[in-house]
Amino acid sequence: MTDKPKVGVYICHCGINISSTVDVEAVEEFALKLPSVKVARTYSYMCSDPGQALIKEDIKEQGLNRIVVASCSPRMHEPTFRKAIQEAGLNPYFLEMANIREQCSWVHEETEEATAKAKKLITASVAKVRLLEALEAKEVDAEPAALVIGAGIAGIQAALDIADAGFKTYLVEKTPSVGGRMAQLDKTFPTLDCSACILTPKMVDCASHPNIELLSYSEVEEIGGYIGNFDVKVRKKARYVDFDKCTGCGECAAECRVANRIPNEFDQGMGKRSAIYLPFPQAVPAKYTIDPENCLYLSKGKCGKSPKCQDVCGAEAINFEQEDEIVEFKVGAIIVATGFDPFDASRKPEYGYDDYPNVITGMEMERLVSASGPTGGKVMISNGEEEIEPKEIAFIKCVGSRDESVGNEYCSRVCCMYTAKQAHLIRDKLPDANIRIYYMDVRAFGKGYEEFYDRVRRENVRYIRGNPSEIFKRGNKLVVKAENTLTSTPVEDEVDMVVLGVGLEPRAEMRKVMDLLRLSQSPDKFFLEAHPKLRPVDTATDGVFLAGCCQGPKDIPDTVAQAKGAASSALIPLARGKVTIDAQVAEVNEATCRGCGFCVEICPYTAIEMTTVNRFGHEVEVARVNEALCKGCGSCSAACLSDSIQPKSFRDRQILPQIAALGVLK
Amino acid sequence: MSANNEPNIVAFLCNWCSYAGADLAGTSRVHYPSNVQVIRVMCTGRVNPLYVMNALQQGADGVLVSGCHPGDCHYMEGNYYARRRLGMLKDLMEFVGVDPRRFHMSWVSASEGHKWKEVVEKTVEDAREAGSFEGFRRRQIDW
Amino acid sequence: MDLEKLRETAAEVVAREDVKYLIGWKNGSYGYRVAPAFIEDAEGAAELIFSPLCISNLSTYLTLVEKLPLPRGQEPDTRKIALMVKGCDSRAVTQLLVEKGIERDGVVVIGCPCPGMIDYDLLAEKYPETEGLSEVKWTDDGFLVIRDGEETNVTRDELLAEKCRLCRYPNPLISDIMLGEPVETWEPAEDKGVEEVDKKDVNGRWAYWEEQFSNCIRCYSCRNVCPLCYCQDCILDRLNPTWVNRAVNFSENTAFNIARAFHLAGRCIECGECERVCPANIPLGRLNRKMAREVRDKYGFEPGLDPEAEPFQASYKPDDPEDFIL
Numbered sequence A: 001m002t003d004k005p006k007v008g009v010y011i012c013h014c015g016i017n018i019s020s021t022v023d024v025e026a027v028e029e030f031a032l033k034l035p036s037v038k039v040a041r042t043y044s045y046m047c048s049d050p051g052q053a054l055i056k057e058d059i060k061e062q063g064l065n066r067i068v069v070a071s072c073s074p075r076m077h078e079p080t081f082r083k084a085i086q087e088a089g090l091n092p093y094f095l096e097m098a099n100i101r102e103q104c105s106w107v108h109e110e111t112e113e114a115t116a117k118a119k120k121l122i123t124a125s126v127a128k129v130r131l132l133e134a135l136e137a138k139e140v141d142a143e144p145a146a147l148v149i150g151a152g153i154a155g156i157q158a159a160l161d162i163a164d165a166g167f168k169t170y171l172v173e174k175t176p177s178v179g180g181r182m183a184q185l186d187k188t189f190p191t192l193d194c195s196a197c198i199l200t201p202k203m204v205d206c207a208s209h210p211n212i213e214l215l216s217y218s219e220v221e222e223i224g225g226y227i228g229n230f231d232v233k234v235r236k237k238a239r240y241v242d243f244d245k246c247t248g249c250g251e252c253a254a255e256c257r258v259a260n261r262i263p264n265e266f267d268q269g270m271g272k273r274s275a276i277y278l279p280f281p282q283a284v285p286a287k288y289t290i291d292p293e294n295c296l297y298l299s300k301g302k303c304g305k306s307p308k309c310q311d312v313c314g315a316e317a318i319n320f321e322q323e324d325e326i327v328e329f330k331v332g333a334i335i336v337a338t339g340f341d342p343f344d345a346s347r348k349p350e351y352g353y354d355d356y357p358n359v360i361t362g363m364e365m366e367r368l369v370s371a372s373g374p375t376g377g378k379v380m381i382s383n384g385e386e387e388i389e390p391k392e393i394a395f396i397k398c399v400g401s402r403d404e405s406v407g408n409e410y411c412s413r414v415c416c417m418y419t420a421k422q423a424h425l426i427r428d429k430l431p432d433a434n435i436r437i438y439y440m441d442v443r444a445f446g447k448g449y450e451e452f453y454d455r456v457r458r459e460n461v462r463y464i465r466g467n468p469s470e471i472f473k474r475g476n477k478l479v480v481k482a483e484n485t486l487t488s489t490p491v492e493d494e495v496d497m498v499v500l501g502v503g504l505e506p507r508a509e510m511r512k513v514m515d516l517l518r519l520s521q522s523p524d525k526f527f528l529e530a531h532p533k534l535r536p537v538d539t540a541t542d543g544v545f546l547a548g549c550c551q552g553p554k555d556i557p558d559t560v561a562q563a564k565g566a567a568s569s570a571l572i573p574l575a576r577g578k579v580t581i582d583a584q585v586a587e588v589n590e591a592t593c594r595g596c597g598f599c600v601e602i603c604p605y606t607a608i609e610m611t612t613v614n615r616f617g618h619e620v621e622v623a624r625v626n627e628a629l630c631k632g633c634g635s636c637s638a639a640c641l642s643d644s645i646q647p648k649s650f651r652d653r654q655i656l657p658q659i660a661a662l663g664v665l666k
Numbered sequence B: 001m002s003a004n005n006e007p008n009i010v011a012f013l014c015n016w017c018s019y020a021g022a023d024l025a026g027t028s029r030v031h032y033p034s035n036v037q038v039i040r041v042m043c044t045g046r047v048n049p050l051y052v053m054n055a056l057q058q059g060a061d062g063v064l065v066s067g068c069h070p071g072d073c074h075y076m077e078g079n080y081y082a083r084r085r086l087g088m089l090k091d092l093m094e095f096v097g098v099d100p101r102r103f104h105m106s107w108v109s110a111s112e113g114h115k116w117k118e119v120v121e122k123t124v125e126d127a128r129e130a131g132s133f134e135g136f137r138r139r140q141i142d143w
Numbered sequence C: 001m002d003l004e005k006l007r008e009t010a011a012e013v014v015a016r017e018d019v020k021y022l023i024g025w026k027n028g029s030y031g032y033r034v035a036p037a038f039i040e041d042a043e044g045a046a047e048l049i050f051s052p053l054c055i056s057n058l059s060t061y062l063t064l065v066e067k068l069p070l071p072r073g074q075e076p077d078t079r080k081i082a083l084m085v086k087g088c089d090s091r092a093v094t095q096l097l098v099e100k101g102i103e104r105d106g107v108v109v110i111g112c113p114c115p116g117m118i119d120y121d122l123l124a125e126k127y128p129e130t131e132g133l134s135e136v137k138w139t140d141d142g143f144l145v146i147r148d149g150e151e152t153n154v155t156r157d158e159l160l161a162e163k164c165r166l167c168r169y170p171n172p173l174i175s176d177i178m179l180g181e182p183v184e185t186w187e188p189a190e191d192k193g194v195e196e197v198d199k200k201d202v203n204g205r206w207a208y209w210e211e212q213f214s215n216c217i218r219c220y221s222c223r224n225v226c227p228l229c230y231c232q233d234c235i236l237d238r239l240n241p242t243w244v245n246r247a248v249n250f251s252e253n254t255a256f257n258i259a260r261a262f263h264l265a266g267r268c269i270e271c272g273e274c275e276r277v278c279p280a281n282i283p284l285g286r287l288n289r290k291m292a293r294e295v296r297d298k299y300g301f302e303p304g305l306d307p308e309a310e311p312f313q314a315s316y317k318p319d320d321p322e323d324f325i326l
């Protein structure tokens, strides 16, 4: 490094792409006269093997220690030439490229001007290359384990794939059971497989997989570190039931003093459960949980003479003394699969969801048609006066989607199809019912979807184009008010039941996960991927990936596909066992840092922390960069008033001479 | 300004959007004036506003900083920081009497080869109108 | 302000075990001179004054204290420093807190509500300095100048310092101890200085500053007096890289002054010290105030008001102005 710079300048003809506009010989002659330049050559294709060999030979024979390649864009061939000079024994970062093709020969017509510009660009490159420093891309070990947050179908699938590849996987689920929303569905479009039948085996697999540690009824509390080395802290909430002793027999729930009085979340509140409960019969793990808010003993301190559940539990599993437990572990990669919330229909008050019992959401419909649902699969509904079997049924699509008034401009992608599915399921159960679907558009884009939609239409389901403006009550009927936009006729449609095709929204509590992992939201408020097209499962935080509906609405096939994608991305650092840390990161000069923390505020990757150092007996705060988190953007350095933080290869002392070099030559 | 009375422009381009956009102009063979010299940085957030002053002092008649559109920054926020800092610098320089036509900032995405050409043309045109900035030149420029 | 009360309070403060010394103002040796006082005991406290001559901003001493290397084993003295502040000075303290230049529990801030300070140059011009010590006091509607026992009443308008005419925060915004009652704030005057430059065309402004900056002797007093220029190693002193050459000429002077003003944008709290100390009488305050005005009008930000604020230069808002972008 302390060697005097000996620069070689290599000017590429690029066939005639460069040389037809730039006088490469003149440039070569010019380059030879620049300070520190020992060698200048032109060649037809610098990137070809013989071209690279030319550079390598000169490095060895002429003792060159800095290389300027004047050719195409560095975005094209920088890696190529870095590798070449490394093979010749030079540090790969002792390279600077002058872009005389894309930004010179291809955009300027006159030889004179193009040649003059090429000379300038090369001068600037020589100015910078002399001052470049040797850098080394570091490798750190990666912890061979993964964390998956959320055990819906996305999380389950991702965890299974990683575990099958042979890596320890921690699967953290907030609720007492894995399964997520899919467990609540009855049948799934377009193939009409029973959701439970295809999901339950996977749920069981993930609980019994030797490589999966399932942490149900748990939440992630803290995440520190970086790709390859995340430190995770999880809170296992107290179930008040001894996990190992509980046999899942359910005696307790049957005897509970508040049995069948608490709205069951799994049935969207339509069914009832006890204070000690299993969310649904196929729940995994099949262990009971006491809900402390509704348990008489835990909320009031008293449950009759003695808690009923305790009395009846033969396994003596009830333990009111149980406390939350903190589990800590390390992982190399993280997958976020926290799913979605159905749109809250109360936010469209014109549809009367809060007012009429026979206005229900699509999610509730899933439970209503389910054989394991609150009505045992019978479609019965209260019209406010009595339970009836509805005859006139209306669906309304796009509730809470494509609707600026509620702040959701996006399409939820599943409502078209699940409405069609539900119409079909009702048709099965109530052959004489009159079913109509109010819609804006029908988007049946998936495999087999258009076919399924056609089939449903043939089953005497009427599609009416129009977005209802209001639902009100007339006698014991509901009136759907709309305009049929195809015929331009107003409609007042009397029905017994309305199903709102509610859309998908980000989880209400996603903020916490966002902060833990430094994730961002896209304008639709779902988690933001690193690139909408080319990096759809990555996030801006290295080593953190997205799967399923937390990234945006999607159906089950897409969810599973993304989960598998996220799993394979997460497996890269685990399988390699190492992660490479970019060398072009920021560095702090601790001697001049004034400890203001501007850089800390700025860094979008929270790569900078203040630390206390001892300066001749005085404790002072200075900034320190975590190289594993830094991406080398340099935003910190432009704000540092004392120039104490600088990105390597783009330091002020490397850029200012570049500026000067451009100015000298006029 | 050079002998042929052409303004000398230094442009700082972020690697991911504007530099790629300028490359695209090349691949699309879009022609534009040759008096813009590009210095590549990873992000507009890297551009210390004093670079602009420094370039003007060391021979530039005009300076351009270009990056990703708001919301598109490869590093999420760098261009927002750049916008604030360079906006302030522009105000300061105007107050000091530096012709505002000497400094521009633009958002050019990787797909906006044509916009790049327009931005260059505008920058060159403006600098040409503002004239040579000899008045502010450093006496001796070393590199 | 009641001087007895000030001295009593100061004596109490310096008597505290956790206080190292107190920085305040005392009379200088002749004429209108006022000197900074570093007080360690009751005797020193008896010398303290607070008068229309106490224009200097003492908060700069907080970061000027040199942290000399300590012999091994010796603990650093981490006792608090007590400091007298006017309204403007208090904003410097707050800004220093924002920038972590000082710690909140490292200082005892003694607030002095300020009715407005005197412009030394105007004063000396009208009432030349004498060898003996002179005094200036506040009266209901101006100042009382006492030279060699001779008393003259002067209106406020006649002698008020420019920064005080423009002042919007005469009462300290941060303090541990407040001396006396808050003063009534006044309608800030129009910033004629900034406007004078603003209304010139761009070439006129360049010509104006060319004349000013050509006078700069690069003594760096402006930087050294500034409470917010507290980098131990200022980039403008560095040679690698060289932002500004050491040569004293118009080009380098201009670069220096642009860099200084830029570094203070969104940070300057308008205490006016740079301009006051400049031996070349360069109206540096105009540069700083222009930036402060832009930052306030366009970005809705004022430095030195809230110790919890995000530093302006290290933050952004998605809707920051961008009308200047092509």
Ligand SMILES: Cc1cc2nc3c(=O)[nH]c(=O)nc-3n(C[C@H](O)[C@H](O)[C@H](O)COP(=O)(O)OP(=O)(O)OC[C@H]3O[C@@H](n4cnc5c(N)ncnc54)[C@H](O)[C@@H]3O)c2cc1C
Pocket (backbone or CB within 6 Å): A149, A150, A151, A152, A153, A154, A155, A172, A173, A174, A175, A178, A179, A180, A181, A182, A185, A187, A188, A189, A190, A218, A219, A220, A337, A338, A339, A340, A341, A342, A362, A363, A366, A414, A418, A421, A503, A507, A513, A547, A548, A549, A550, A554, A555, A556, A557, A559
């Ligand atoms: C009414 C309706 C019907 C549908 N019908 C079909 C259909 O027929 N066919 C089809 O393909 N798709 C259908 N879908 C879509 C389908 O439900 C989704 O594609 C699928 O459920 C998405 O799975 P997921 O794992 O991404 O999210 P979820 O199922 O929401 O799972 C997320 C999991 O993460 C947990 N979690 C959340 N936050 C945390 C946290 N902070 N810590 C730990 N755990 C957390 C949750 O408790 C949950 O278990 C339907 C959707 C709706 C609304």
Ligand code: SF4
Pocket (backbone or CB within 6 Å): A588, A592, A593, A594, A595, A596, A597, A598, A599, A600, A622, A623, A639, A640, A641, A642, A643, A644, A645
């Ligand atoms: S911005 Fe600069 S001076 Fe401030 S803490 Fe960061 S490195 Fe240190």
Ligand code: SF4
Pocket (backbone or CB within 6 Å): A585, A586, A602, A603, A604, A605, A606, A607, A608, A625, A629, A630, A631, A632, A633, A634, A635, A636, A637, A647
């Ligand atoms: S270079 Fe960018 S990523 Fe690295 S520390 Fe600075 S702001 Fe953070």
Ligand code: SF4
Pocket (backbone or CB within 6 Å): C215, C216, C217, C218, C219, C220, C221, C222, C223, C274, C277, C278, C279, C280, C281, C282, C284
């Ligand atoms: S105090 Fe005045 S003369 Fe001295 S460096 Fe500052 S501007 Fe120049």
